[in-house]
Amino acid sequence: MTETPRTETPATETSRIETAHERLKRLRIRGWRRGMKEMDLILGPFCDALLEGRESCDLDALEALMNENDQDLYLWISGATPCPTAFAPMAQVLRAYRIGSGAVR
Numbered sequence: 001m002t003e004t005p006r007t008e009t010p011a012t013e014t015s016r017i018e019t020a021h022e023r024l025k026r027l028r029i030r031g032w033r034r035g036m037k038e039m040d041l042i043l044g045p046f047c048d049a050l051l052e053g054r055e056s057c058d059l060d061a062l063e064a065l066m067n068e069n070d071q072d073l074y075l076w077i078s079g080a081t082p083c084p085t086a087f088a089p090m091a092q093v094l095r096a097y098r099i100g101s102g103a104v105r
Contacts, residue, residue: 023059024051027066036070042077046097055097061090 018026024047031047034040043066049055050062065073065087076083076091077098083091 020059021051027059027062030066034070036074038074039070042074042094042098045101046094049097057090057093061087065090065094 028044028047028051031043032040034043046055050057050059068087072081075081076087077094079095
């Protein structure tokens with residue numbers, strides 16, 4: 001039995017750059033599908049607002065923050081524990097959004 005030779009597709013042909021809209025959609029999914037419902041309710045609406053153009057932020061900072069553990073994120077954003085310096089600006093943006101949206105009083 002002879003094998004059919006495989007033709008490799010160069011990586012450059014299959015790789016493509018993610019557009020800003022695609023990135024926002026991906027972040028929106030991640031915002032609503034966390035491991036902790038409390039974080040779904042904090043990040044989900046914020047990511048919706050980003051995608052709809054009602055909010056803006058540094059997407060790199062948001063993505064870095066979203067890579068952290070949900071239990072830690074909740075404590076940082078709620079103000080229960082101090083937020084690491086690297087994440088403090090983005091945590092403040094999320095706090096301000098939650099307070100300004102009427103979700104937290």
